[in-house]
Amino acid sequence: MTYDPFDPAVMADPLPYYRVLRDQHPVHYLEKWDTYALSRFDDIWNVLEINDGTFVASEGTLPAATVLATHNDGPVPDPPLHPMPFHANFDTPIYDEVRRCTAAPFRPKNVTRLGERIRVLANERLDELLPKGRFDLTQDYGGIVAASIVCELVGLPTDLADDVLATVNAGSLAQPGSGVEVANARPGYLEYLTPVVQRARAEGPGGLPIVDNLLAYRLPDGSELSDTEAAVQLLGVFIGGTETVPKIVAHGLWELTSHPDQLAEVRSDLSANVAVAREEMIRYCAPAQWFARTLRRPFTLHDTTIRPGQRIISLLASxxxxxxxxxxxxxxxxxxxxxxxxxxxxxxxxxxxxxxARLEITTMVTEFLNRVPDFTVDTAAASRPPSSFQWGWNSLPVEV
Known part of the structure; x- marks a missing residue:
């Protein structure tokens, strides 16, 4: 058995590899990358709940092949404070403190307040798309709605949603044989985010809490974040909020229409059933494949001891x-x-x-099924580019 997340065959279809890993190699060593792949649900569940400094993301949660190609001789320290990378690369307390700066809009009570706005955006898109008879379910519907919400959260006008969506999608593409080079795409992201931070700093607190919190934050040495550093901390919102949900919505609707009996059951009571179907859509259709951690302490799993400096990748899709x-x-x-x-x-x-994400998926699926009595996916034109990370349906044409 050979498994490599950057192998072209794996990037084209990782699912058969995951099955063999789960059954025969639950802790599989990737010698080239000095990394262990974990594939079973229970193992990943138990490892990810450990929060005592054993596992850190100092090399990033999604390190590129160029990073993994360097084998560490021991524990990897946190990166330097300046220029500050994305906060997920730090252990506590920096990671927790910066995460709290960006967390307010995503707390349950604040998310609930967005429900009507998401519904309005979804119906505005459907008003425009349905008369055409054919459109892309991922890009034209879910993508624009999700990107519009992200624009509003980070202080950008919603008429930039199409550009933001294209920028994020481009940043996740990868050539077979290599991983996603997120750093290469960051200048494109920061062209949107850095001016937001600059404007917030010039205008003073009160305009955009998520940015105000970052500008008020002080690192352990007492220094503040530069405009670019503060913008980098918004990347999780900017990328994560734009990319994943549209692929789950599109793929989930495709699965429903592929199972007419299930679609009929969901349609029988949309207000109750879509929220149930949503969880299966997330399980079955979520495009993210894996995330990485680097060890700072020895850890043993299935009689295999992983040393400090070595990595694990948690195969969530497996x-x-x-x-x-x-x-x-x-x-x-x-x-x-x-x-x-x-x-x-x-x-x-x-x-x-x-x-x-749960609210967006529920709302977009509900509004689509409310207004579209019949639809067909053009399976021949559907596109799922090879990827080491976001293996999802980038394009899913639908006829209504």
Missing amino acids: ANRDEREYDRPDEFVWNRPIPRLLAFGRGQHFCLGAHL
Whole structure:
């Protein structure tokens, strides 16, 4: 068995590899990258809840192949404070403190207030798209709605949603044989975010809390964030909020229309059933494949001891298809029991936008099914580019 997340065959379809890993190699060593791949739900669930400094993201939660190619001789320290990278690269307290600066809009009560705005945006898109008879479910519908919400959260005009969506999508593309080079795409992201920070600094507190909090934050040495450093801390909102939800919405609707009996059951009571189907859509359709951690302390799993400086990659997409956790995991079952879910991660790095993502998915699916009595996916034109990370349906043309 050979598994490499950057292998072209794996990037084209990782699911068969995950099945072999789960059954035969639950802790699989990737010698080239000095990294261990964890593939079973229980193992990943238990590892991600450990928050005692054993696992850190000093090399990034999604390190590129160029980073993994360097083998560490021991524990990797936190990066230098300046220029400050994305805060997920730090351990506590910096990670926790900066995360709190950006967390307010994503708390349940604040997310609930966005419900009507999401519904309005979804219907505005449908008003424009439905008369055309054919459009892209990922890009034209879910993508623009999600990107519009992100624009409003970070202080950008919603007429930039199309450009923001294209920028984020481009940043996640990867050539077979190499990983996603997020750093290469950051200048494009920062062209939007840095002016937001500069304007907030010039105008003073009161305009945009998520940015005000970052400008008021002081690092342990007493220094403040520069405009660019503060903008970098917004990347999780900017990228995560734009990219994943549209792919889940589009793929989830495709699964429903591929199972007419399930679609009929969901349609029988949209207000009650879409929220149930949403959880299966997240489990089955979430495009994120894995996240990485670097060890600072020895850790033993399945009689394998991983040394400080070595890495693990948690194959969340494999965990979502683990037969030990879910019955018939390779089938879409809209109302299956899902007592535990790993698509949003777990522990210290649990997805900041999980509440918003659930609300967006529920709203966009509900409004679409409310207004579209019949639809067909053009499967021949659907596009799922190879990727080491975001293996999702970038384009899903639909006829209504």
